[in-house]
Amino acid sequence: MTQKPSARRRFIKAAAATTAGAGALAAPMVSTAQTTSLRFQSTWPAKDIFHEYAQDFAKKVNDMAGGRLKIEVLPAGSVVPAFQLLEAVNKGTLDGGHGVVAYHYGKNSALALWGSGPGFGMDPNMLLSWHNYGGGEALLEEIYKATGMDVVSFLYGPMPTQPYGWFKKPVANLDQMKGVKFRTVGLAVDLYTEQGAAVNPLPGGEIVAALDRGLIDAAEFNNATSDRILGFPDVAKNCMLQSFHQSTEQFEILFNKAKYNALPNELKKIIDYAVQASSADMSWKAIDRNSKDYAEMKKAGVAFYKTPDAILRNQLDAWDKVVARKSAENPLFKKVLDSQRAFAQRAGQWQNDYLVDFKMAWNHYFRKG
Numbered sequence: 001m002t003q004k005p006s007a008r009r010r011f012i013k014a015a016a017a018t019t020a021g022a023g024a025l026a027a028p029m030v031s032t033a034q035t036t037s038l039r040f041q042s043t044w045p046a047k048d049i050f051h052e053y054a055q056d057f058a059k060k061v062n063d064m065a066g067g068r069l070k071i072e073v074l075p076a077g078s079v080v081p082a083f084q085l086l087e088a089v090n091k092g093t094l095d096g097g098h099g100v101v102a103y104h105y106g107k108n109s110a111l112a113l114w115g116s117g118p119g120f121g122m123d124p125n126m127l128l129s130w131h132n133y134g135g136g137e138a139l140l141e142e143i144y145k146a147t148g149m150d151v152v153s154f155l156y157g158p159m160p161t162q163p164y165g166w167f168k169k170p171v172a173n174l175d176q177m178k179g180v181k182f183r184t185v186g187l188a189v190d191l192y193t194e195q196g197a198a199v200n201p202l203p204g205g206e207i208v209a210a211l212d213r214g215l216i217d218a219a220e221f222n223n224a225t226s227d228r229i230l231g232f233p234d235v236a237k238n239c240m241l242q243s244f245h246q247s248t249e250q251f252e253i254l255f256n257k258a259k260y261n262a263l264p265n266e267l268k269k270i271i272d273y274a275v276q277a278s279s280a281d282m283s284w285k286a287i288d289r290n291s292k293d294y295a296e297m298k299k300a301g302v303a304f305y306k307t308p309d310a311i312l313r314n315q316l317d318a319w320d321k322v323v324a325r326k327s328a329e330n331p332l333f334k335k336v337l338d339s340q341r342a343f344a345q346r347a348g349q350w351q352n353d354y355l356v357d358f359k360m361a362w363n364h365y366f367r368k369g
Contacts (some may be wrong), residue, residue, distance in 0.1 A: 036267070037070045038259060043082035043099035046075035049225045049289060050251075053157060053282050054098035060274040060281075069267050073098065082203040089254045090149045096255040101140070101155070102186030102246070107147045109187070109326050110324040110333040112154065113340065114140065115249030116187035117319050120344035124158030125354070126351065127248040127340075128279070131155050134343035139336050143226060145155045146332065152260045154271070156279035157251040160286060162309040164231050165220040166211070171240055174314055176251035183207050184218035187322060188245040194313075194318035204230065211235040220245070223286065224294040233302050244315040251282070 040058065044050035051073070080088040085097040088102045101114035114136070119127050125178045131154075140153055164171070165184075171177065174208040178196035185201045192199050200216055208231040210216045218236070220243070221227055227239070253275060260268070298304065327334035 021318035035067055035070055036263065037072065038255075039079075039084075040071055040096040040098060041076065041079050041085060041088070041094050042073055042075045042097065043076050043085050043103055043203065045230065048204065049229060049285075050098075050204075050222070051075050053251065053278070053285075056281060056285075057098065057274060057278040060277055061271055064153035064270045064274060065267060068220055069263070069270070071096070073253075076203065076205055082205070086149060086151065086254065087209075088258050089151050092256050092258065094256070095259045096253065098134040098251065098253055100249060101153075101252050102188075102249065105186045105189075107149065108143050108332060109330055110143055110336045111140075112186035112188075113333070113336045114252075115159075115246050117191070117248070118244040118246035118316060120341050121348045121352075122248055122340070122344045124160075124248045124250055124349075125283075126344070126347055128155060128158055128250055129347065130340060130343040134347075135339045136336075139332075139339060143336075146216075148179055150257045152255040152257050154253040154275045154308055155250050156253065156275045157282040158279070159246075159249045159251075160223055160290060162222050162243060162246045162249070163220055163227075164245070164311070165218050166227070166236040167218040167238045167240065168236055169302065169304045170238045171311070173308065174311055177311075181216045183210065183216050183221075184245060186246070187326070188220075191245050191264075191315060191318050194321060197312060198293070208232060208235055222246075222249075224290040224297065225292075226287075228293045228297055233297055233300055237302055239297075239302060239304050241304055242307045242312065244312060244319065 018300045040054070042051045042054040044054065054073045058073045061069060061071050076082040079094055082099070083103055083106075085094070085099050088094045089097050100147075102112045102116055114127070114131070122130065131140070137155075140155075142152065144151055165182065169176075174195060177192075180197045182192050182197040182199050183202045184192055184199060189199045189201050197218075200210070201257065202210055202216070202219075204221055204226070207216075207219045207221055211219055211232075212235045221230065221232070221234075227233075232239075255271075263271075268353075294304075323333075323337055327337060
């Protein structure tokens, strides 16, 4: 039953040769694997942190794909205007894009419910939970199919609550909104119109120039970092914080469906996990960058005011009127709204009962006396 040393050595040598041969065959297959390149466009100016978030996502995909997939992200306007992104991805003019669902409001009013309005008291992360686990994803697919949009959509990145707006003078009451030429997008257009404003839905990259030239009197965009980078403090010195107009918004990553379906399954999984990783990373980066830029704008002389509660309560009343009209006009709108309401009632009860008041602790440490 014993094996002679010489026979044992011959066996090991043969096995090693076989392994080496297999490695020699396998290596070229990996090194010559074809790279799939996808051209994306964001809906954001190149200098905006939102475009940086789009590039962060692309880098995660590119790094994990190991050369098999490469996503290049161009800034808004490189191929098509910001509000034409969905159509361009659908047609294959672009392979994909980065934006927000509310920008597609013109295709179907229900699309603005992914971000616009108070979300029945949900915060942005809760709305993403509804999207991923409460039926929102299937509803978004249904709407895209109904509008003839052949795209694959991924939502990620819960955004901080957006300011009520930037003004030449602070707003103390609702009467001061009457006739104000104001910029916003999505269903927020309807909400601010209910509050008496004359609304112009400009893309993000055009807002500051319009304010500077007097084409609009006031505007909202999104967050401290974007607002500072885009130059809001150069044309308006008063910012009203807190609002329900877009308090649950998130980003959208779009793929042309044919291009996405042609990818092998492992690359689709990389995209999926890159979306999830980007969602967390964006949330953390936003806290760091927004807080720094908020402090810098204060130092630069920007005056920040809390939006009066009377205006916030009026937003809720105005929103109820807007969604009642839209629900009567659009069955899909009502279907999305009903789904959100059911999820928010359950999830909101849990969150409101369980979460401690973090502001109490912050005040304890930083607002003494």
